[in-house]
Amino acid sequence: MPNQRDKATDDSPSDLPCLEKLDSPTGSPPTVSLSSLMELENCVSNLNLAHEIVLNKDFCFKPRSPPTDSLEGRVTEIVHRAFWDSLQEQLNNDPPNYSHAVILLQEVKTILQSLLLPAHVRLRSQLDEVLDMELIQQEVDHGALDLHRLAGYIISTMASLCAPVRDPAVRALRDLRDPVELLREIFHVLGLMKTDMVNFTIQSLRPHLVQQAVQYERAKFQQILDKQPASLDDTTAWLQAAASEEAAAATARSESPSPDSRGPVSAxxxxxxxxxxxxxxxxxxxxxxxxxxxxxxxxxxxxxxxxxxxxxxxxxxxxxxxxxxxxxxxxxxxxxxxxxxxxxxxxxxxxxxxxxxxxxxxxxxxxxxxxxxxxxxxxxxxxxxxxxxxxxxxxxxxxxxxxxxxxxxxxxxxxxxxxxxxxxxxxxxxxxxxxxxxxxxxxxxxxxxxxxx
Known part of the structure; x- marks a missing residue:
């Protein structure tokens, strides 16, 4: 970073915060609370994410799936299989137990609502009407719940909201008859749709983020400095080393009779x-x-x-x-x-x-x-x-x-x-x-x- 005190080379904006190194305290380091550390970590994560979105035009989120041969992958597979086997056992009871199925329907409704745009007023109203959780609970109490009817409406709504690339996956849901398999695949496709929506939002906001990126990164750096005054020590050492090398090179040029000799070291x-x-x-x-x-x-x-x-x-x-x-x-x-x-x-x-x-x-x-x-x-x-x-x-x-x-x-x-x-x-x-x-x-x-x- 250029020396802000050098008026000959000072062309920085007026809103540039003071990033000068503060004197590091001597003795034992002060105790930092867990909340402060978490807040600092979130600040750095947000800064890194915004920086990557602005500079990488191909940046996008991808559905996370651990390798099947890894410990995480095996544990995830076992837990998911146990969950869906439990749901299958509940639905096979006589009479069926729909307690977990109702919770899953509530989650599906929440995900669909998150995919709606402000202009989807009619679709939002229809979603609240069809997936009325109080009404669904009453149907469960009276043994009148029709999961396939609700699944058909959910699939139709997904088809109207998904990106064209997800059309084959949504159409494949209509061929499923087992309720457990149907719900599992619905959640899988909804996860892909959520990722698509996030990436679409990033692409839409990127031009605005580019305009605000400089001010945002400065503010975040200043926020980090306020919490950790010594957080730029490595940058200081890096610039000091470069200054020493440039000073040595300038001294050698000044002692040389070459016409290419230059003046003092500049920032x-x-x-x-x-x-x-x-x-x-x-x-x-x-x-x-x-x-x-x-x-x-x-x-x-x-x-x-x-x-x-x-x-x-x-x-x-x-x-x-x-x-x-x-x-x-x-x-x-x-x-x-x-x-x-x-x-x-x-x-x-x-x-x-x-x-x-x-x-x-x-x-x-x-x-x-x-x-x-x-x-x-x-x-x-x-x-x-x-x-x-x-x-x-x-x-x-x-x-x-x-x-x-x-x-x-x-x-x-x-x-x-x-x-x-x-x-x-x-x-x-x-x-x-x-x-x-x-x-x-x-x-x-x-x-x-x-x-x-």
Missing amino acids: TAVLNRAYMSLLHWDGHGQKYPETVLMDRARLDALGQRLQMLVLEASVLLLTNAQCGGAVFSLQGFVGKLRQSVTVLLEGSHTREADLKGALLGLGETVLQLVTQAVSGHEGATLPQESQDLLKGQISELWKHNNPVRTLIGQLSKRGLIQRLIEAQMGVWFRKCRVIKTTPSKLCEFYFDKEISA
Whole structure:
């Protein structure tokens, strides 16, 4: 976050709350009540949910069903089977016992009412009339309850309220005759309809949530700070580390005779360095900053894609250096080579051991492609010494400090990696008002580094 006291870079809105770090109390921590902890947890959960809805256009709720082979799945199956077996036993009694069935009908009525829109005045009135619980209880007392008649009305109402994707499931309910199975499937389909309604509501409210997201997140952050003044310690450490690195870089530039030397450290430069460090976060014992914790999955995925592009570009550069421009000028060779590199390296960069093995196999594949390309165009065969050198250079790319790999990362200022960051970051980075810059400036900062001899 930019320094609000720096008037030269202060372009934050007037409603931005004060997020300055408060002095942490010394000695024993104060006792926090359970209600305060629960309230804080709800605040964080709501903030995370709103943030995900705003940034993820594909966000939706899905019906939760535990795996059948898990302990939770087995326990859930046993409990549900016991419940419906109990209902079956009650209905098979002579006379039938409808006590649980009446409770289930009340729950069905409540769910159907929750699916009604304000314009469904007539349907709401009809629902209250048909599923009048007092009348149903009187029918039970006199042995005149007709479950199939009520189920038929419930299914018809569900058919008028459900999304088109649920039409086959609702139609299948009409073929059921056993009352227990019918009620069980009705509840199942109603659960799907509730999920559909929630997702529809989210899609409808998303434009309004986007407009209010910044103010809402600021208010929630301030609420968290009021309850836990030390809740931004990791963010403070993250920014302090970036400030130290930027100060050291500025000092080196000022001592250099290069015309690219710059002035004092600015808050924007510190913020740029801090956010770009998240693309290759290793921590070094430092915890992830709280202000971007909700976006860690996105940043990690983007950082992994960045590493993959650097590896791909490094392999192409080494191949071009050993094989010469004649091979690379052949039609379709570069595209075929890059496709093979992408497939062989996919997912291997997450573990060092996997990357080593993938690069060893990749060297063989690259040589095969080069040999095929040369033989197909009657070119000179690559000398054995060059082949061995190319395989060795490719296998050494697993090292993070590999000179070629470092060079590609530093010289990609206007290349493939910048376009990736523009495409991937631009969608959601610009929405985060905490960041006072653009993806282009972030890329320019990150890749605008001097290359040491």
